[in-house]
Amino acid sequence: xxxxxxxxxxxxxxxxxxxxxxxxxxxxxxxxxxxxxxxxxxxxxxxxxxxxxxxxxxxxxxxxxxxxxxxxxxxxxxxxxxxxxxxxxxxxxxxxxxxxxxxxxxxxxxxxxxxxxxxxxxxxxxxxxxxxxxxxxxxxxxxxxxxxxxxxxxxxxxxxxxxxxxxxxxxxxxxxxxxxxxxxxxxxxxxxxxxxxxxxxxxxxxxxxxxxxxxxxxxxxxxxxxxxxxxxxxxxxxxxxxxxxxxxxxxxxxxxxxxxxxxxxxxxxxxxxxxxxxxxxxxxxxxxxxxxxxxxxxxxxxxxxxxxxxxxxxxxxxxxxxxxxxxxxxxxxxxxxxxxxxxxxxxxxxxxxxxxxxxxxxxxxxxxxxxxxxxxxxxxxxxxxxxxxxxxxxxxxxxxxxxxxxxxxxxxxxxxxxxxxxxxxxxxxxxxxxxxxxxxxxxxxxxxxxxxxxxxxxxxxxxxxxxxxxxxxxxxxxxxxxxxxxxxxxxxxxxxxxxxxxxxxxxxxxxxxxxxxxxxxxxxxxxxxxxxxxxxxxxxxxxxxxxxxxxxxxxxxxxxxxxxxxxxxxxxxxxxxxxxxxxxxxxxxxxxxxxxxxxxxxxxxxxxxxxxxxxxxxxxxxxxxxxxxxxxxxxxxxxxxxxxxxxxxxxxxxxxxxxxxxxxxxxxxxxxxxxxxxxxxxxxxxxxxxxxxxxxxxxxxxxxxxxxxxxxxxxxxxxxxxxxxxxxxxxxxxxxxxxxxxxxxxxxxxxxxxxxxxxxxxxx
Numbered sequence: 001x002x003x004x005x006x007x008x009x010x011x012x013x014x015x016x017x018x019x020x021x022x023x024x025x026x027x028x029x030x031x032x033x034x035x036x037x038x039x040x041x042x043x044x045x046x047x048x049x050x051x052x053x054x055x056x057x058x059x060x061x062x063x064x065x066x067x068x069x070x071x072x073x074x075x076x077x078x079x080x081x082x083x084x085x086x087x088x089x090x091x092x093x094x095x096x097x098x099x100x101x102x103x104x105x106x107x108x109x110x111x112x113x114x115x116x117x118x119x120x121x122x123x124x125x126x127x128x129x130x131x132x133x134x135x136x137x138x139x140x141x142x143x144x145x146x147x148x149x150x151x152x153x154x155x156x157x158x159x160x161x162x163x164x165x166x167x168x169x170x171x172x173x174x175x176x177x178x179x180x181x182x183x184x185x186x187x188x189x190x191x192x193x194x195x196x197x198x199x200x201x202x203x204x205x206x207x208x209x210x211x212x213x214x215x216x217x218x219x220x221x222x223x224x225x226x227x228x229x230x231x232x233x234x235x236x237x238x239x240x241x242x243x244x245x246x247x248x249x250x251x252x253x254x255x256x257x258x259x260x261x262x263x264x265x266x267x268x269x270x271x272x273x274x275x276x277x278x279x280x281x282x283x284x285x286x287x288x289x290x291x292x293x294x295x296x297x298x299x300x301x302x303x304x305x306x307x308x309x310x311x312x313x314x315x316x317x318x319x320x321x322x323x324x325x326x327x328x329x330x331x332x333x334x335x336x337x338x339x340x341x342x343x344x345x346x347x348x349x350x351x352x353x354x355x356x357x358x359x360x361x362x363x364x365x366x367x368x369x370x371x372x373x374x375x376x377x378x379x380x381x382x383x384x385x386x387x388x389x390x391x392x393x394x395x396x397x398x399x400x401x402x403x404x405x406x407x408x409x410x411x412x413x414x415x416x417x418x419x420x421x422x423x424x425x426x427x428x429x430x431x432x433x434x435x436x437x438x439x440x441x442x443x444x445x446x447x448x449x450x451x452x453x454x455x456x457x458x459x460x461x462x463x464x465x466x467x468x469x470x471x472x473x474x475x476x477x478x479x480x481x482x483x484x485x486x487x488x489x490x491x492x493x494x495x496x497x498x499x500x501x502x503x504x505x506x507x508x509x510x511x512x513x514x515x516x517x518x519x520x521x522x523x524x525x526x527x528x529x530x531x532x533x534x535x536x537x538x539x540x541x542x543x544x545x546x547x548x549x550x551x552x553x554x555x556x557x558x559x560x561x562x563x564x565x566x567x568x569x570x571x572x573x574x575x576x577x578x579x580x581x582x583x584x585x586x587x588x589x590x591x592x593x594x595x596x597x598x599x600x601x602x603x604x605x606x607x608x609x610x611x612x613x614x615x616x617x618x619x620x621x622x623x624x625x626x627x628x629x630x631x632x633x634x635x636x637x638x639x640x641x642x643x644x645x646x647x648x649x650x651x652x653x654x655x656x657x658x659x660x661x662x663x664x665x666x667x668x669x670x671x672x673x674x675x676x677x678x679x680x681x682x683x684x685x686x687x688x689x690x691x692x693x694x695x696x697x698x699x700x701x702x703x704x705x706x707x708x709x710x711x712x713x714x715x716x717x718x719x720x721x722x723x724x725x726x727x728x729x730x731x732x733x734x735x736x737x738x739x740x741x742x743x744x745x746x747x748x749x750x751x752x753x754x755x756x757x758x759x760x761x762x763x764x
Contacts (some may be wrong), residue, residue, distance in 0.1 A: 007039045016194075021283060031105060032083045034112040036169060036204035040086060040105060045072030047137070049204050051169035058171045060139035062116060064101075065194060066123065067131060068524070069094035073103065073118075084109075094473060098124040099133060101754070111218045113174070113201040122196070136194025137173050137202065141165045144191050144210060146180055147215075150248040153339065153748075155504025155558055156182045162215045163193050167253040172212035174218060183525075184419035184592055207261040208252035216265060223263040224291030229272040230258040230283070232300035239298065242270040242285075249306040253541050260470050264290050272332060273298040277755055282332050282361050303361035304384040305673035306392060310354030310369045313378075313395035315708050318354040320462065321375075321396065322433040324368040324747060325349070328381060331363030333747075339595035342426035342433070342527045346595040346692030347747060350426075350433040352457065368700060369394040370746065372435025372600055373639060374402055377700040377745055378708070379672050399704045399710045400669050404609045408438040410601050411470065411519055411553060412481050420592040424453040427599070432462045434600030438625050440468035440484045442519075446496050447488045464620035467745075471495045471503060474503040474568075479529030482517035483507050485626065500529075500546045515626055517551040517586060523558060530572055537568045541579045551629070553575070555602045555636050560751045570756070574685040577731055584629060584652075586637035586760050596748050602638040604629070607650065628652075632758040639674040640716070640736040643667040644760070646723060651758040655732075661722040662762070668717040668736050672699035673745045674753050675738030678718040684729025693717050693736075698744050731759035 028039045036051040040062075049058040062073035071092040078088040087105040092099045094757025099181055100122040106115050118135045120127060127133070144152040146160035162174035175195035180189045194200070205211035216223045227633055230237035241250040244267050253276065254260045269289060274282040285297040291305070302474035312319045325347045327333045336344025336358060343349065351369075361384075368379035378394040413420040414427035417528050424432075428450050431439050447469050454460040468484030473495045481503065486492065493506035493701060507516045521530040523539065554573050559565045573585055587602035608628045610618060628634070634653030635642045647655035655662055670676045675696070681689040693716050703710040723732055738753035 011558060020257055025123040029078075029081055029086050031107055031114055032088065033114060035109050035210065037106075038114050038202065042075035042078060042088065045264055046075055047202070048389050049169065049171050049202075049203065058139070058165060058169065060137050062120075062134050063092075063138055063192075064092055064099060064118065064133050065136055066099060066133040067097050067125060068342045069097040071097075071099070073135075077104065086383045096124070107222065108142060108201070109217070110315055111201075111214055113203045113214060113218055115199065115201050117199045132196045133198075134179065134194040134196050135198055135200055136192050137200060138190065138192045138396070138405040139165060139171075141189050141191050144182065144189065145193055145248075145251045146178075148243070148247045148639055149180075149248050151179065152182050152189070154182060154184045154593055155597055158181065159472045161219070163191070164208055164211055164251070165191070167208045170205045170208045171413070172205070172211040172215050174201045174203065174215050175199060186323035189713065198711070201264050209260055212250050212252060214251045216488070221265050221546070224266055225261065225263050226288065226290045226296055228259070228296030230260070230298045230300060231271070231277050232256050232260060232283070232473060233279075236276050237273045237298075237300065238276050239273045241268045241270065243267045246268055247272070266290055269300060271296060272449040273300055274335070275300065279487060281359075282334070284363070285330060285332060301362075302358060302386055303363075303663075304386060304388040304390065305357060305359050306365070306382070306384065307389055308351065308355070308367060308369075308392045308394065310351055310394045310396070313397045313703070316668055319369075319371060319396065320429070320432045320459070321351055321369045321371045322430075323349040323356060324353050324370065325360065325613070326366045326368070327363055328366050328745070329364045331365060332361070334365075335612050339593050340421040340426070342422075342429040342594050345593070350429045350594070352429060352585065360384055366396070367392045368745070369396050371396050371433070372407070372642070373637060373671060373674070374398055374435055376671055376703045378702055379700045380382040380411055395702065397707065397710055399646055399703060399707075399714050400671055401711055402605065402641065404607060406437045406464075406606045406608055406620055407435060407600070408604045408606050408625065408629075408696040409436050409591075410440045410484070410517070410586055410604055410629075411438055411442045411556070411590050412599055413443060413470075413590070413592045414441060414448070416441075416446045416448060417470075417592070418444060419596065422592070422594060424450065425505070426464055428453045428457060428459055430599045432459050432595055434598060436463065436603060438606070438622065439607060440466060440482070440618055442468045442470040442482050442484070444472040445469050446494065447486055447492065449488060463693045464622050464625070466622045466626060471501070471507075473498060477526050479508075479521070480519040480523075480527060480533050481529070482515070482548075482551075484515055485511070485622070486514070504546065504548060512621070513627060515550045515628065515630060516581075517553055518549050519553045520556040520590065521552060521572065523556070532570075535572065538571055541575050541581075546597070547576060548583045549583060551584040551586050553588060554585040554756070555638070555754065557589035557597045557601060560597070560601065560638065561751070563752060566754065570665075574682075578685050584632045584633070584634065585636060585756065586634065588636070598746070598749060601749065601751065602636055605635045605637060605641065607633040607652075612641050635755060635757045637750050637755035639670055639738055639742065640676050640755040641669045642755050642757050643669070644721070644734045644757055646721065646732060646760050649760050651760055654763050657725060657762050658764050661724045662732070664723070666701065666713060666717065666719055666734060667757075668693070668722050669714045670716050670738075670753070671714060672696075672703065674742070676736055676753065677739050678737050679717055680737075681721070681723055682733040683725055683733060684731060686729075691717060691719065695740065698740065723761045730762050732762065733757055733759055
């Protein structure tokens, strides 16, 4: 080791005369570009942009991700260093993963970009066609914009040719195609932009407009100049441009006098502007061809107001609901606020007691009110002129009856959690607006309590809850676990430096009726219990896997747009059921925001009977809800509602095996805007029957006729059942699916409807 250190020191000393900072690999190496300098620290992979024009530095880390292992780009040896290039070797390892590679960081003289490249010489396990290492840049950002995608949300996984981080200075990361992932962290939005091609290019620029020009100069695409001005805004404005397909491709900030000058491809043709600070005003979108030689003028002028009232069409009482204001016929969607505020998150507003008055830009809008999966969506199209107030009256109907059934979100977050900026008051409002009856505030290692917020908002009669916590383990990390109810005056089970055994033992002390749930067991990034425990998806249950939990979160809100991961966890659940583990299957939103990943999607429908509450007006008894859940008296849904009975037994109950098939009945209902196309009967983990369901067009707007007539139209399947249960199979589950995504009516919700029951057990 001493010899190696000496050799390294001698090698670095040879370049000291031309680059003083490279005396040792632990120092910072400076790489100068026309618009600033990057300081790279070989010892930890950190990379800091220091703008030439002054201002705050932008920090990040270069990493390599291989076979699920994250390894900072730490140089083992510096071969050469100058103000324009650094070359060296890396020897990276994490667990059973190891890489030996050459690294180069070089300033491209033609574009001014910092080109970072990785050339792998050897890898364990070996590199194959589908498992190459990803070279990535990670940073904590308040604002990130991906070309072709738009603003990056807090739980994104998208592909784009480049991503920009902020303005003045701007930092852009580009590749042939980036994989961009984001999630909330204690520092804000954590974004990773990586490429498996082994090359990233980072551009420093004085502002976003210059950053755009640098990126396109590198691509070799012909670019054309667009110069213009934004009027109607005091100070700087933000300009967004869309391509021919309507995708947001370019975004930048004007100078203080509203002027801009940017170079873009000819395909970027639709332009609009708005204020830098959050607001609803935007200019009317304009078609403008780059390179035309004329000035583009975008006018952000005063709009009008919407006055919206939402009533229960049958009860004739004000209804707390979610409003969706969508621009039509060329009008852009308004932005009522940041993505974490119930009073306005993008084009959404959670209307307390159904009443909202809000400014909007002039234009044409479809205003819709939704109350969740059991209700119709009422909608109207209105025109708003400058200086005009337009009244909109909406009346959704409770068309899917759920007597004695409590719609529940058992895993949801608010501001006590480090990764959620949503206030507790906004969280309870979002739950009530989604039609959730019962919720558990599962904050990270903090006992959550909705009582004060419910009292302040006057919603205590509309949402029941119990206190809960999400045990978020680390040092070592072995997963996340939901626990409820939990008393606020008692220390929570050990989550740091602990083990599964210690956690389970502490969770069980004091209340045998408490629920301990495995949350999102297949969530990646060192989070999911099954991923961390070595339980191979599709494989047998490991003999040493601790499974003495009450429930498993089969359907998590982070997986709404990832059906393959839901299918994988469902396969895990089936394997556990077949192995004799009676774990209750649940579904919850795990929501951390308002605009994205909506609260109440998916949800667990818990059958409590008339004593425990439901939509018959009876007060909900939270402890009866928890007791019914532990018995498995539940279905899970992001759309369809399942009512199934076999030999008199419902989910969580037991039917007796006879000589012939089990006889029963199945009813599947869905609101008019939810698609249902098939139903599967699963026996002992095998699909025994598939029933086709006729798809219906999406329907929004007033529901006509009596309430009984409207409810009759929600029945998608009403059929007798005859289910053969062979020897060796001991349970039956029903799964209902749709193919049309929900985002044709619910923005930011690209969800294929899915519902499933808990097992009906079959005894000899």
